[in-house]
Amino acid sequence: MSQATLRVQKISGHAGSVPGEDTQRTETVCKLVDTTTCIGCKACEVACVEWNDMPFSPTTFDNTYQTMPDTRWNYWNLILFNEHEQADGSLQWLMRKHQCMHCAEPGCLEACPADGAIVQYTNGVVDFQQDHCIGCGYCITGCPFNIPKLNSVTKRVYKCTLCTDRVSEGLEPACIKSCPTGCLHFGTKDDMTVLANQRVKQLKDHYGFAEAGVYDPPGVGGTGVIYVLHNVTKPELYGGLPSNPSVPLAVKLWKHPLKWLGNLAIVGGLVGLFVHYLRFGPKAREDEDIPSAGARP
Amino acid sequence: MTTHPERFAPHHHVLRYTFAERLNHWLAAGSYLYLLATGLAFWSPWLFWIAVVLGGGQVSRQLHPWVGLIFACSVFYMYSLWSSQMRFGQVDREWWRNLHYYITNQDDKMPPAGRYNAGQKMLFWSFFYGAIVLLLSGLVLWFTDYLPWSLRWLRYLAVLLHPIAALVTIGNFLIHIYMGVFAERGAFGSVIRGDVSMAFAKRYHPGWYEEIIGSANDRK
Numbered sequence: 001m002s003q004a005t006l007r008v009q010k011i012s013g014h015a016g017s018v019p020g021e022d023t024q025r026t027e028t029v030c031k032l033v034d035t036t037t038c039i040g041c042k043a044c045e046v047a048c049v050e051w052n053d054m055p056f057s058p059t060t061f062d063n064t065y066q067t068m069p070d071t072r073w074n075y076w077n078l079i080l081f082n083e084h085e086q087a088d089g090s091l092q093w094l095m096r097k098h099q100c101m102h103c104a105e106p107g108c109l110e111a112c113p114a115d116g117a118i119v120q121y122t123n124g125v126v127d128f129q130q131d132h133c134i135g136c137g138y139c140i141t142g143c144p145f146n147i148p149k150l151n152s153v154t155k156r157v158y159k160c161t162l163c164t165d166r167v168s169e170g171l172e173p174a175c176i177k178s179c180p181t182g183c184l185h186f187g188t189k190d191d192m193t194v195l196a197n198q199r200v201k202q203l204k205d206h207y208g209f210a211e212a213g214v215y216d217p218p219g220v221g222g223t224g225v226i227y228v229l230h231n232v233t234k235p236e237l238y239g240g241l242p243s244n245p246s247v248p249l250a251v252k253l254w255k256h257p258l259k260w261l262g263n264l265a266i267v268g269g270l271v272g273l274f275v276h277y278l279r280f281g282p283k284a285r286e287d288e289d290i291p292s293a294g295a296r297p
Numbered sequence: 298m299t300t301h302p303e304r305f306a307p308h309h310h311v312l313r314y315t316f317a318e319r320l321n322h323w324l325a326a327g328s329y330l331y332l333l334a335t336g337l338a339f340w341s342p343w344l345f346w347i348a349v350v351l352g353g354g355q356v357s358r359q360l361h362p363w364v365g366l367i368f369a370c371s372v373f374y375m376y377s378l379w380s381s382q383m384r385f386g387q388v389d390r391e392w393w394r395n396l397h398y399y400i401t402n403q404d405d406k407m408p409p410a411g412r413y414n415a416g417q418k419m420l421f422w423s424f425f426y427g428a429i430v431l432l433l434s435g436l437v438l439w440f441t442d443y444l445p446w447s448l449r450w451l452r453y454l455a456v457l458l459h460p461i462a463a464l465v466t467i468g469n470f471l472i473h474i475y476m477g478v479f480a481e482r483g484a485f486g487s488v489i490r491g492d493v494s495m496a497f498a499k500r501y502h503p504g505w506y507e508e509i510i511g512s513a514n515d516r517k
Contacts, residue, residue, distance in 0.1 A: 013342045014342050136438070137441035141452040259460075276475075286499075290403065291402075
């Protein structure tokens with residue numbers, strides 16, 4: 001598959017239909033992150049920065065393994081560490097590869113007003129097109145995972161592209177390629193789901209993680225990045241992974257009922273005023289008598 | 298009253314809006330039109346072409362907040378000019394109750410409005426409070442990337458309040474344009490040249506007319 005064949009299935013801020021919609025079917029791609037075998041080596045972070053040709057990003061020291069608090073416009077992939085004390089007093093060192101989740105129903109794309117600034121390819125990858133981005137930051141509001149980051153100089157928003165340039169050429173993303181423990185997998189969504197469930201069964205049957213499970217939140221239609229967690233009932237432990245993410249209610253209200261009510265009100269108001277002019281016309285000239293009953297003949 | 302040495306202009310005209318009032322009105326009007334155009338472009342994909350016509354989406358995004366500041370300043374100056382004349386009184390409540398006569402052009406049946414009728418007062422206050430909500434929510438949207446994740450509820454509030462307040466002002470704006478340009482002859486000229494005829498004052502703002510006549514008599 002070459003880049004030329006990447007078809008788009010959703011376009012932000014776009015009036016009308018999506019060109020070439022439904023002309024081609026593609027497998028949905030997916031990253032599988034097995035947090036139970038991640039060692040926090042950050043090879044995926046380095047690979048991401050390297051492949052995407054981004055500069056070294058200064059780190060901050062806060063007495064933990066956390067090198068920086070959050071992803072940045074030029075740092076799209078970050079391991080989030082958490083030292084979690086369990087009920088029995090034992091310590092769990094949790095680490096999660098944090099990046100764009102490539103939601104099936106992306107809140108960023110829904111909130112974006114700029115035509116074509118955010119697209120979703122038929123393979124499920126959500127990609128920002130910086131040449132169309134107007135820097136309004138609505139995607140930041142729309143995202144339930146706190147992913148899009150604005151470059152305050154260029155006024156464009158950036159995030160993980162799921163290595164679209166690699167994936168479209170049949171390669172795996174750079175982060176996946178670099179993982180030394182094999183905790184990162186890449187393939188079709190169906191295959192990754194099967195693999196994740198196999199691992200969960202293993203964790204339950206052989207390792208005593210009764211709460212192990214797959215994180216693939218339905219509130220955003222499922223994601224293009226799925227996690228195997230030791231404890232799927234408490235995803236917040238893994239660097240604040242939301243337990244039931246969805247497109248924010250405010251964004252849904254704004255983009256659906258409010259927009260249509262507003263459009264109806266504006267158009268209705270214009271039509272109403274025009275009809276009023278036809279029916280009653282302008283008021284009588286101030287030096288004329290007001291015609292009886294006010295109305296025109 | 299910088300352009301008119303007397304309140305009474307020649308040919309039975311009377312000064313309605315001073316130079317400062319007129320200039321500020323057009324500052325507000327110009328900035329509002331730009332905000333409306335670019336705001337509508339961001340509101341609906343079907344209107345995004347407006348942003349393209351006005352220099353591109355990036356330019357529109359960059360200028361919209363700055364023009365918003367100009368508009369807010371202009372509205373606050375209006376507040377200092379007019380707020381004391383915009384208080385709702387008994388006659389305004391009566392005027393509002395008889396609105397159907399006004400709408401059907403039976404202006405002789407309207408209670409005597411002062412310098413501003415109740416509709417104009419409603420327009421003023423909707424724009425004043427609208428501007429405050431638009432300014433506050435607009436600041437959140439302007440600097441949205443500086444807000445920490447823990448304060449994201451402010452963003453959610455802003456993306457709802459900004460269009461709601463804008464829609465309220467748009468409704469009032471449409472009526473304002475209709476009344477000023479199409480329905481009430483003489484109204485548009487008053488905000489350009491500043492004066493209206495005495496007959497206009499007497500018909501549409503009898504309370505104000507009485508005031509002018511009264512003060513003219515006092516001077517004699």
